[in-house]
Amino acid sequence: MVERIDDDLDRLALIADIGGTNARFALTDAAPVPRILHSRTLHNADYASLQHAAEAYLGDIGARPRRAALALACPVHTEEIRLTNRAWSFNRNELRDALGLDELNLLNDFGAVAWSVPALAEGERVHLYGPLRSGLEGPVSVLGPGTGFGVALLVGDAGRGWQAVETEGGHVSFAPIGDEEHALARWMNARHGRTSWERLLSGSGLSSIDAVLRGIEAGVDVGTPHLALAPREPAEVVAAALDGHDAVARRSLARFCSILGSVAGDAALIHGARTVMIAGGIIPRFIPFLRSSAFRERFLSKGRFAAYLESVSVQVVTHPHPGLLGAAVALRRPDATETV
Known part of the structure; x- marks a missing residue:
């Protein structure tokens, strides 16, 4: 379920599912059952980079999270990340610093979908x-x-x-x-x-x-x-x-x-x-x-x-956003992600 709540936004973590066409952002809390909060879908063509899209989302929501898990439609095991079906690329350490994060977790988009499967309701x-x-x-x-x-x-x-x-x-x-x-x-x-x-x-x-x-x-x-x-x-x-x-x-x-x-x-x-x-x-x-x-x-x-x-x-x-759900699940399992 996608929820909207009034909360101390800076206590929440950023989650995202970045595909070739759309970038879906949300926040999640520390509840045992992952929740997807303040969800937004942005069109990649409207932004020059993933950093710009993330900054636009966070500025709109008014949040400054310290942790993030981003699911990306590409391999995520190197320092330099390049999306397979979108001309976006970034350095993982530079993105972490640009977004003001203490912890940035990256995972493949379908890896995130896989993480979501045990959390799916009937x-x-x-x-x-x-x-x-x-x-x-x-x-x-x-x-x-x-x-x-x-x-x-x-x-x-x-x-x-x-x-x-x-x-x-x-x-x-x-x-x-x-x-x-x-x-x-x-x-x-x-x-x-x-x-x-x-x-x-x-x-x-x-x-x-x-x-x-x-x-x-x-x-x-x-x-x-x-x-x-x-x-x-x-x-x-x-x-x-x-x-x-x-x-x-x-x-x-x-x-x-x-x-x-x-x-x-x-x-x-x-x-x-x-x-x-x-x-x-x-x-x-x-x-x-x-x-x-x-x-x-x-x-x-x-x-x-x-x-x-x-x-x-x-x-x-x-589920309308299994990538976001999976990112929220993976954020609770640091061994499942590539962290910087």
Whole structure:
């Protein structure tokens, strides 16, 4: 739950979820159950840097926190940090000093989502497939499309405690199945030299799938890096697909769901997962469409390990800000973050 309270703001800690498109900021207190307070979403394009966005938020709220946990859509294990899908970079020590912090914790954005999973209430996740269990069973593959495609691993259990493992699994090479996906891979390879999961399972990826399929319908050679048809915005593709009158948009969204099923199954096998949690800003918009798509078929299409995957619980995270929640959880676990 996102709350607003009147409190001594300087006693609170800063938390943030910084993606390629939006920067979400909030404050959190020391309560045993993490609370998200004074939440704001800023558009990255309106700010020159992460520092400027954070200063704008803190100035608007009127807070001067001494501790912070920032979830970032990039690796966070070096002194110099550069976002993967946004031209923002900074030195972690310089950012800490510029914001007047005593402690700055950095974590990967999907690492933060993984930390949020044990803290989710029943109403903040939706069961898709597999067994319905009373509690969370690990290992947990946490993945999902947004501006990019995030992958993380959650290991442990409620008794011994949980540990999030950050990864860059979204950049694994895509394995196409069938003529349509091979056409997508040819076009992506012509543009980028290779095709990763993220190139297709993201907002821009959905736009690219739609553009390629419309190009095929129009007789365009998809083996070249340029298409005659300009990509549509991903929200436009989703709206057209759900409306039902745009056949190519429906094919595009269906293909997106099929590829996601394959990737989710691959991740579950790699991680030895007992649970798969799908997060990100895209999937919660069309859960019924996903449920009726070929996602399940492709998830299980792993030969001799189909039976294993049938025992994996697949769920969708519907909490509005799991990255913020995860940052608040991680702030209570200093060993889970990169601290300066």
